[in-house]
Amino acid sequence: MGTENTVILDGVGVKRALTRIAHEVLERNKGVKDLVLVGIRTGGVHLAHELALRLEEIEGEKVGVGAVDITLYRDDIKGHAEHLPVGKTDIPFSIEGKKVVLVDDVLFTGRTIRAAMDAIIDHGRPSCIQLAVLVDRGHRDLPIRADFVGRNVPTSLKENITVAFDAANKPVEVVLEK
């Protein structure tokens, strides 16, 4: 891998995509009332914070951001030689009756999203869960689709998509590795 890399979204492209997603989230939910963002560790959490900044800029109101770690909810736990390190799930507000926008960087098989939804529902009963992703690369194993997509990228299974972040956890670019 890494022999041929294509930049799918550069820094400006990522910013534009996030700004558009922010507007779509507001349009769909008619504002930020009862709205919270939950990012999937680790890339999704950084993107959730970016999205929250934009929502606040547009609406002038703060939106809660939580983080969910899906390690304990994985369905492929037996496939690993040893258990993966567990990250911290940190949802510092009640999600009871809230509209939860789940945020991840890349949507692939949908298994991560399934695990994240189970994790969220273990914290309470949200009124709905919507899904925002920066890149949808296809190849779903489960009946899951995103509500908000930054960029649809048809890929082959051999390819890999990485969202790069800088030291301040700001998204830098999206790269397709062949």
Place this chain on the structure above:
Amino acid sequence: MAFKHKDIIGLQDLTREEIELLLSTAENLKEINSRDIKKVPTLRGKTVVNLFYEASTRTRTSFEIAAKRLSADTINITASTSSVTKGETLSDTARNVLAMKPDIIVMRHSISGAHHYLAKRVSCSVINAGDGAHEHPSQGLLDMLTMRQKYGKLEGLKVAIVGDITHSRVARSDIFGLTKMGANVFLAGPPTMMPPGIERLGNVTVCKDMREAVDGADVVMMLRIQLERQGKTLLPTMKEYSRYFGLNRNLLQLAKKDAMVMHPGPINRGVELNSDVADSDQSHVLKQVENGVAVRMSMLYHVSGGELPTE
């Protein structure tokens, strides 16, 4: 960093990095215990057998809750109500338990080394919940987690451990763990309860006077005088023990301001710990119990993932 052990027999066998991993996992798992729905599906379908040859409330309950919060099924076998009283040997009991296909056996046994013996003979994971006067790794880990939460690190801390060091598996696990993590351990206790040569375990200082150990300490760990063990023959009277090796408010003032007071429980009030200290803000006894569940979840999680691929 990966955890590659099938069993956890003692902290002596673990590296600093492995202890670090167990602690940080426990820290991240703690959040589950404050949820409304205190359960994650991670160990669904796994069976944990709690095999207890010695009385225990705290440790057994804590392991059971830990396993249940990870969705494992738990079975408790207590020696006093099982066929052990009919004369069954450990290895026969183990073989019979094994025939029921457990994934993890959590055992407490009065003989040091019983776990080592068992772990070599069974294919499932074995976790030591206390063996004789050898080790009590989950207690050692929860003690370290409690200290780390307050001080952010273990390196450089002065930890006084006071009491019956010879018969204390808690002391041994604490010493192995803390010295590996770079803490300075100071021991105090009656000469009859201080094993000769214990300094050789590492960064350990034996003090003749309890005040020397407590002086400037960040943590004062009081051990329980185990009245059910040899306690009686090694001490003239409880009163005398309490006068020289009991912790009270005056003595605690020698330690650092706001030093932590810890105790593995159950407390003999007025013997090793005075009520004015046990019920003070400096006492972290209940915090230790709370952390016990998270630490045991971490142990169960990591040993159950320890199977190496068979290729």
